[in-house]
Amino acid sequence: MSRLAERVAAVFAEAGALQQSIDGFKPRLAQQQMATAVAAALQQHGQLVVEAETGTGKTFAYLAPVLLHPKKAIISTGTKNLQEQLFYRDLPRLRDSLAPNKQVALLKGRANYLCIQRLQQATAESGQWSKAVQQQLLTIKQWAQRTRSGDVGELNLLAEDASIMPQVTSTQDNCLGRECPFYEDCYLVKARRQAMEADLVVVNHHLFFADLALKDVGFGELIPAADAVIFDEAHQLPDIASDYFGEALSTRQLSDMAEDLRLLYMTELKDLAQLSRISEKLISSVKDWRLAFPHDAMRGNWREWVKQPSITAAGQRLQENLELLMTVMKTALGRNETLDNLYERCVSFMHKWQQLQDTERNGYSFWFETTARHVILHQTPLSVAERFGRYLQESEMSWVFTSATLAIADDFSHYVDRLGLKPAQTLQLASPFNFAEQAMFCLPRQLPQPHEREMESALLEVILTATRDNDGGTFVLFTSHRMLQRMATALSEHSTRPLFVQGTSGKRDLLAQFSAAGNGILLGTSSFWEGVDVRGDALRCVIIDKLPFAAPDDPLLQARIEDAKRRGIDAFSMIQLPQAVIALKQGAGRLIRDADDSGVLIVCDNRIVTRQYGQIFLRSLPAMQRTRSLATACQFLTQSRQTT
Structure with a gap:
C-alpha cells in the first residue's frame, strides 16, 4: 500500500480524523475501499471506474484522497447544483479537517458571470x-x-x-x-485566475467538455492543467461528450449576432445604416426559416428534412443574407474592435452552416430540434471512444469515474467502451442500506401493454391506490411529457393530495415545496430521474410509468442503430437496453436515500416479466422484496410507516 493510501485509510478508520472532526461520521467498509482505490489511482496516474451505490459515501471517498494528494486536481460534477453543493457544503467540511491550507476554487462557464x-x-x-x-x-x-x-x-x-x-x-x-x-x-478572468492558483478546482461536465473541445491537447481557455480529474455522476459523460465533440448552430446565435450589430450601429457606428438594415433582414429570414418547420417543438433527422423544398428555399434566403452581412462587415473592418469580433462570429457561423448542410458524411448523426422560436442544427459523432480515449492515453494524468449507476448487471464493459477507457481497475460497491427490509419492488399484475390505450387509466388507478395508503410523499416518474400532462390533469380531478408538476416552477423550488408538504405527489420526467435527494417520509413511494427506453424516433438513436447494423452489431442489446437499464437504476435510486428510509418502488411495465431482457433490469436493481400484488405493496407502506 502506498503512503497516500495508508494516510487515506487512517482518515476513514475508527477514531480517525473524520470521525473526530465530523459529527455523526461512522466508518463504512465500502467507503474505505473506494477511498484507498482512488488514492492508488492518484499515485499511479491510472484510470479507475467505480460504481458506488447510494449510501456508500462516494463524495468523501474521493475528496479525502484528493485533499491529501500533493498535486493539483479537478473535480467535475453532473450539474451546477451539484457543483455548488460540493463546493459550499461537502468540500469545506473535509478541507478544514484534512488540508486547511489547500486552495480551492469554483469555476463555471462564462454565461454564469x-x-x-x-x-x-x-x-x-x-x-x-x-x-x-x-x-x-x-x-x-x-x-x-x-x-x-x-x-x-x-x-x-x-x-x-x-x-x-x-x-x-x-x-x-x-x-x-x-x-x-x-x-x-472581468469576473470570468478573475475566476479563471483563482482556478489557476488553486490546488483543487470544482467544475461541471458541460464546462469541462466545452473547454476540452476547444483544444484537443491539454485544456482550453478556462480549465487549468491538473494532475488528476475526478468525474462524479460520470454516467452522464458519454452523451455530454458527444454533444461537445460535435457541431451545432442555432438561429438564436444568428439572431443574437444581428441584434448585437444593430446595437453597435445605434451606439458607436451610426454612419453604417446599411449594417442595421441587413441585420434586420437576417433576423427576418431566421424567423421565416423557423416557420418552415412544424409549429410544435420537435426533433428530427436533418438528413431527411434538409431535402424538403420549403426548408431548402427558406434556408437559402437565410444563407444569402448571412453572406451579404459578412460582405458589408468586411468593408468596415479595423474601425471598431466589437465589429471585428462580430465579423469573426459571422465567418464562424457561415462555416458551421455550410458544414451542417453537407449531411452525406459518415460517422455522424445529423439532426435538428426546434423550440417555439428557434431551430438548432446538430452534427453529433456516433462515438467519442477513439477521441476521448486517445486524449486520456496521451495525458499523464489520473482519471477517476464514479457514479451510483455505471454497470449493467455487474458488467462495466458498456460504459468503458463508450468512452474508450482502459481502466487499471473497476470497482463495484454495494449500498450499505438494508434494501430487503427497507424497500419493496412491485410490478402490478394485469397491466395493459405500455402502448395500449387502456394503460393511461390503469396507471391512474395505480397512482390513486398507492397514494391512498401512503401517508408520505410520492414521485411519479414519466418517460414522456405527454403522459405527464395527462396524468397531471387526471390527478387534479381525482386526488386531494398536494400536486407538484414539473414545469410549473423551478426544479429547486418544486422539490422544496414537495418536501415541505410531506404527503405530496410530484410528477416529473428525465430531470427528476437523477440528482434528486429527498429523504424521510417526504418520499416513500416512487412510481415509474414504463421502462425508460429512448424514444424510437430520436434522431441520434436512429443514427447509432443504423451504424450498428452496418457493423453487424445488435443495436438493441448494445445500445438501447444498456441505456434504459442505467436510467431505471437512476430512477429507482430516488427511493432510499438514508439508512432510516423505507418505501415502495412500483414499475408499471409488464415487459419486465414478459420479455427475456426483463431479467437484466431486475438484476440491476437493489435486492428489495418483490411482489406482483399492489395490495401487498400498499400494506408494506402502511406497516413500514408504523415501525418508523
Whole structure:
C-alpha cells in the first residue's frame, strides 16, 4: 500500500480524523475501499471506474484522497447544483479537517458571470425594452455594485431564464477576450485566475467538455492543467461528450449576432445604416426559416428534412443574407474592435452552416430540434471512444469515474467502451442500506401493454391506490411529457393530495415545496430521474410509468442503430437496453436515500416479466422484496410507516 493510501485509510478508520472532526461520521467498509482505490489511482496516474451505490459515501471517498494528494486536481460534477453543493457544503467540511491550507476554487462557464461590457451595452439600449425587462436590468445594476464574484447564481431575485440574462452575460461568440476594455476587471478572468492558483478546482461536465473541445491537447481557455480529474455522476459523460465533440448552430446565435450589430450601429457606428438594415433582414429570414418547420417543438433527422423544398428555399434566403452581412462587415473592418469580433462570429457561423448542410458524411448523426422560436442544427459523432480515449492515453494524468449507476448487471464493459477507457481497475460497491427490509419492488399484475390505450387509466388507478395508503410523499416518474400532462390533469380531478408538476416552477423550488408538504405527489420526467435527494417520509413511494427506453424516433438513436447494423452489431442489446437499464437504476435510486428510509418502488411495465431482457433490469436493481400484488405493496407502506 502506498503512503497516500495508508494516510487515506487512517482518515476513514475508527477514531480517525473524520470521525473526530465530523459529527455523526461512522466508518463504512465500502467507503474505505473506494477511498484507498482512488488514492492508488492518484499515485499511479491510472484510470479507475467505480460504481458506488447510494449510501456508500462516494463524495468523501474521493475528496479525502484528493485533499491529501500533493498535486493539483479537478473535480467535475453532473450539474451546477451539484457543483455548488460540493463546493459550499461537502468540500469545506473535509478541507478544514484534512488540508486547511489547500486552495480551492469554483469555476463555471462564462454565461454564469456578469459581463461588464455587455451590461454597459444593455444600459445604453434599455430604452427600447419593456418595463419588466428594464426592472430586471435595474436589479442587475444594483447587484453589480456589491457583488465580488459576478456569479449570477447569487441573483435570487431573478429567475435563471430571465430575459435580461443573455444581455448581460457573454458567450464564446460575443466575448471580446483581451480586446475588451474591461478585461482586467472581468469576473470570468478573475475566476479563471483563482482556478489557476488553486490546488483543487470544482467544475461541471458541460464546462469541462466545452473547454476540452476547444483544444484537443491539454485544456482550453478556462480549465487549468491538473494532475488528476475526478468525474462524479460520470454516467452522464458519454452523451455530454458527444454533444461537445460535435457541431451545432442555432438561429438564436444568428439572431443574437444581428441584434448585437444593430446595437453597435445605434451606439458607436451610426454612419453604417446599411449594417442595421441587413441585420434586420437576417433576423427576418431566421424567423421565416423557423416557420418552415412544424409549429410544435420537435426533433428530427436533418438528413431527411434538409431535402424538403420549403426548408431548402427558406434556408437559402437565410444563407444569402448571412453572406451579404459578412460582405458589408468586411468593408468596415479595423474601425471598431466589437465589429471585428462580430465579423469573426459571422465567418464562424457561415462555416458551421455550410458544414451542417453537407449531411452525406459518415460517422455522424445529423439532426435538428426546434423550440417555439428557434431551430438548432446538430452534427453529433456516433462515438467519442477513439477521441476521448486517445486524449486520456496521451495525458499523464489520473482519471477517476464514479457514479451510483455505471454497470449493467455487474458488467462495466458498456460504459468503458463508450468512452474508450482502459481502466487499471473497476470497482463495484454495494449500498450499505438494508434494501430487503427497507424497500419493496412491485410490478402490478394485469397491466395493459405500455402502448395500449387502456394503460393511461390503469396507471391512474395505480397512482390513486398507492397514494391512498401512503401517508408520505410520492414521485411519479414519466418517460414522456405527454403522459405527464395527462396524468397531471387526471390527478387534479381525482386526488386531494398536494400536486407538484414539473414545469410549473423551478426544479429547486418544486422539490422544496414537495418536501415541505410531506404527503405530496410530484410528477416529473428525465430531470427528476437523477440528482434528486429527498429523504424521510417526504418520499416513500416512487412510481415509474414504463421502462425508460429512448424514444424510437430520436434522431441520434436512429443514427447509432443504423451504424450498428452496418457493423453487424445488435443495436438493441448494445445500445438501447444498456441505456434504459442505467436510467431505471437512476430512477429507482430516488427511493432510499438514508439508512432510516423505507418505501415502495412500483414499475408499471409488464415487459419486465414478459420479455427475456426483463431479467437484466431486475438484476440491476437493489435486492428489495418483490411482489406482483399492489395490495401487498400498499400494506408494506402502511406497516413500514408504523415501525418508523
